[in-house]
Amino acid sequence: MSQYWSDIVHDLTPYVPGEQPKVQDLIKLNTNENPYGPSPKAIAAINAAATDSLRLYPDPCSERLKRAIARNHRLNVNQVFVGNGSDEVLAHIFQALFQHSRPLLFPDITYSFYPVYCGLYGIEYEAIPLDRYFEINIHDYDRPNGGIIFPNPNAPTGIPLELARVETMLQKNRYSVVVVDEAYVDFGTESAVRLIEKYPNLLVTQTLSKSRSLAGLRVGYALGHPDLIEALTRVKDSFNSYPIDRLAEEGAIAAIEDVDYFETTCQKVIATRESLVKRLQAMGFVVLHSGGNFIFTKPPKGNGAEVAAQLREKNIIVRHFKQPGRIAPYLRITIGTDLQTQALVDAISDII
Numbered sequence: 001m002s003q004y005w006s007d008i009v010h011d012l013t014p015y016v017p018g019e020q021p022k023v024q025d026l027i028k029l030n031t032n033e034n035p036y037g038p039s040p041k042a043i044a045a046i047n048a049a050a051t052d053s054l055r056l057y058p059d060p061c062s063e064r065l066k067r068a069i070a071r072n073h074r075l076n077v078n079q080v081f082v083g084n085g086s087d088e089v090l091a092h093i094f095q096a097l098f099q100h101s102r103p104l105l106f107p108d109i110t111y112s113f114y115p116v117y118c119g120l121y122g123i124e125y126e127a128i129p130l131d132r133y134f135e136i137n138i139h140d141y142d143r144p145n146g147g148i149i150f151p152n153p154n155a156p157t158g159i160p161l162e163l164a165r166v167e168t169m170l171q172k173n174r175y176s177v178v179v180v181d182e183a184y185v186d187f188g189t190e191s192a193v194r195l196i197e198k199y200p201n202l203l204v205t206q207t208l209s210k211s212r213s214l215a216g217l218r219v220g221y222a223l224g225h226p227d228l229i230e231a232l233t234r235v236k237d238s239f240n241s242y243p244i245d246r247l248a249e250e251g252a253i254a255a256i257e258d259v260d261y262f263e264t265t266c267q268k269v270i271a272t273r274e275s276l277v278k279r280l281q282a283m284g285f286v287v288l289h290s291g292g293n294f295i296f297t298k299p300p301k302g303n304g305a306e307v308a309a310q311l312r313e314k315n316i317i318v319r320h321f322k323q324p325g326r327i328a329p330y331l332r333i334t335i336g337t338d339l340q341t342q343a344l345v346d347a348i349s350d351i352i
């Protein structure tokens with residue numbers, strides 16, 4: 001607290017990211033990073049870009065990166081917006097497209113950055129309860145609103161929403177922007193990108209942090225109608241002209257173009273997820289259906305916090321959300337390598 005703070009800073013409740021421990025040799029399954037490194041072609045491209053040219057500003061429009069993303073999704077360049085991680089892209093979306101007199105709608109159990117952006121930008125919101133199976137009931141969103149946002153698959157539950165339901169939601173909501181946050185979509189969830197041509201109020205966000213293993217590079221993007229993209233560009237150019245630096249642009253293009261590496265690593269993560277689910281279920285854990293690179297699971301005694309603390313003592317970090325209510329008994333576990341998963345299963349069977 002300080003007398004120099006603005007009123008808005010006094011009132012902020014910032015987002016708390018998962019721990020990035022300084023200790024070496026931990027098995028880190030708490031922030032949904034990819035256990036496999038980025039494409040070697042991305043690393044080579046970043047190294048090749050580390051030259052004297054770094055004295056020059058990067059392309060403020062990230063034109064080549066936008067073209068690579070557009071090609072990958074079979075869209076036009078004017079349907080692509082890029083930013084410094086999808087968190088930054090989301091921040092611009094909240095400011096550019098959600099500041100209205102009606103409330104923004106999102107699930108009550110979801111990515112905890114959404115209410116933080118609402119606080120930052122003074123956006124009123126309604127948190128819509130998930131149903132008793134932790135699923136999004138699309139009919140609950142059929143009410144006046146200034147926008148809708150949800151992750152697909154949802155986080156931290158991991159549960160995907162079928163594309164047909166996403167489309168029904170869009171059909172019933174033509175007057176405000178619907179954002180589908182597809183941070184984890186590449187691990188087995190159907191993308192809404194192909195609905196973009198049909199619905200000018202649909203915006204899809206994706207990131208290179210998860211399926212392309214580039215959380216450290218900070219590249220995310222939004223896909224949608226050129227009018228929505230223009231709104232984001234106007235905010236971006238009033239905030240930071242150069243969100244994508246020269247190294248990030250080269251690394252991101254190479255990662256997007258290395259389709260084989262991307263598909264192989266995603267498949268490996270999905271296979272490990274499925275085997276971990278079976279092994280946890282065999283030990284009496286409840287595991288929600290996941291379409292992401294993580295699972296949301298309840299130990300047999302419902303003592304998520306305690307199991308997380310005991311795993312930590314065994315040098316394994318998973319995420320427990322310290323909020324009261326339905327998710328308190330659960331743990332969110334990021335999918336690691338097969339070796340890390342074996343260590344996790346061994347540690348859990350010791351603990352329980």
Ligand SMILES: Cc1ncc(COP(=O)(O)O)c(C=O)c1O
Nearest residue numbers: 085086087111151183207209220
């Ligand atoms: C649902 C969801 N959306 C967006 C993000 C932001 O990802 P990034 O800023 O790394 O692109 C995350 C990060 O964990 C997430 O869980």
